[in-house]
Amino acid sequence: MEKRSKIYVAGHRGLVGSSLCRRLSADGYTQVITRTHSELDLTVQKAVHEFFADEKPEYVFLAAARVGGIHANSTYRGDFILNNLLIQTNVIHAAYKYGVKKLLFLGSSCIYPRECPQPMKEKDLLTSELEYTNEPYAIAKIAGLKLCESLSLQYGCNFISVMPTNLYGPADNYSLKDSHVLPALIRKLHLSKLASGNSAENKKKILSDLSISSWDEAQVALEENGITSDGITLWGSGNAKREFLYSDDLAEACVYIMNTIDFSERVRAVKKINHHEIRNTHINIGSGCEHTIKELAEMIADIVGYRGRIFFDHTKPDGTPRKFLDSYELTATGWTPKISIKEGLSRAYADYLHTHTGS
Numbered sequence: 185m186e187k188r189s190k191i192y193v194a195g196h197r198g199l200v201g202s203s204l205c206r207r208l209s210a211d212g213y214t215q216v217i218t219r220t221h222s223e224l225d226l227t228v229q230k231a232v233h234e235f236f237a238d239e240k241p242e243y244v245f246l247a248a249a250r251v252g253g254i255h256a257n258s259t260y261r262g263d264f265i266l267n268n269l270l271i272q273t274n275v276i277h278a279a280y281k282y283g284v285k286k287l288l289f290l291g292s293s294c295i296y297p298r299e300c301p302q303p304m305k306e307k308d309l310l311t312s313e314l315e316y317t318n319e320p321y322a323i324a325k326i327a328g329l330k331l332c333e334s335l336s337l338q339y340g341c342n343f344i345s346v347m348p349t350n351l352y353g354p355a356d357n358y359s360l361k362d363s364h365v366l367p368a369l370i371r372k373l374h375l376s377k378l379a380s381g382n383s384a385e386n387k388k389k390i391l392s393d394l395s396i397s398s399w400d401e402a403q404v405a406l407e408e409n410g411i412t413s414d415g416i417t418l419w420g421s422g423n424a425k426r427e428f429l430y431s432d433d434l435a436e437a438c439v440y441i442m443n444t445i446d447f448s449e450r451v452r453a454v455k456k457i458n459h460h461e462i463r464n465t466h467i468n469i470g471s472g473c474e475h476t477i478k479e480l481a482e483m484i485a486d487i488v489g490y491r492g493r494i495f496f497d498h499t500k501p502d503g504t505p506r507k508f509l510d511s512y513e514l515t516a517t518g519w520t521p522k523i524s525i526k527e528g529l530s531r532a533y534a535d536y537l538h539t540h541t542g543s
Contacts, residue, residue, distance in 0.1 A: 195248030415493030
């Protein structure tokens with residue numbers, strides 16, 4: 185990419201998209217194109233094609249998606265597969281039709297099988313069953329990366345797909361119902377800290393955080409989310425392992441890949457692995473470190489200042505037992521993450537306090 189290239193970031197308000205915009209701005213790119221959902225509904229094909237015809241972006245980062253944690257994936261199964269298929273198909277097709285020079289599509293590590301060998305390599309895709317709780321989302325993401333791969337093979341497009349591990353950072357979704365595990369832990373442990381203080385000032389902060397005026401209603405909301413005077417109860421056993429990558433590290437990796445790795449290079453690499461079959465051309469992006477949910481909860485409790493008890497509800501699902509990416513194919517080219525989990529969690533908590541409490 186040249187500094188004055190026209191670069192479209194789809195999903196610029198989200199966790200990944202906002203990090204990409206910050207990275208591109210810091211690197212001196214001057215023509216970054218964005219649209220809010222109200223300005224451009226990516227599920228509407230006609231609107232997407234009109235946008236590409238008018239703006240003629242040269243490069244596209246496709247970070248727009250319908251995302252959420254176990255609860256959201258289980259509750260909105262139809263929405264997750266339909267919305268993501270529509271968004272991906274419309275943007276990728278328009279990029280092909282209007283001659284985009286290069287597109288980078290962001291997937292998710294949930295594309296890999298539930299019982300996948302660890303660490304998960306690119307070649308492990310589609311080797312066995314997916315995790316049921318997020319199967320619709322995973323299938324949509326697999327379809328997106330295969331669309332990029334297939335168009336590139338048939339028509340010579342330069343469409344690259346990347347599969348990041350679990351992400352967190354500024355502009356994350358801290359919903360108590362629909363967020364991913366790490367932002368949910370941050371908010372729940374912050375509220376647990378306030379609740380354990382049991383002061384009038386803390387009650388006021390809880391009411392503000394929950395946007396509730398009645399303390400009785402607030403107590404009900406806290407209990408629904410496992411927060412009581414005895415401590416906090418989290419879903420699952422706490423033994424599931426997860427790898428996390430700070431969103432600014434991911435953005436740096438994506439810009440690096442956009443500038444240094446073409447689809448033709450991925451073809452040469454996967455031919456060696458797959459005995460000349462061209463498949464699974466995507467690239468894993470991970471941090472190289474994993475922790476149990478229990479360890480993460482304890483780290484966040486320390487950062488938040490929560491000193492109460494942490495329980496785990498074994499009747500609730502853990503999701504995939506372990507999700508640890510093999511990122512060798514990327515790190516072998518010279519890229520490595522910069523932000524440690526402790527530094528990233530501290531930054532994420534500061535972001536939560538700033539965006540949700542004004543602190």
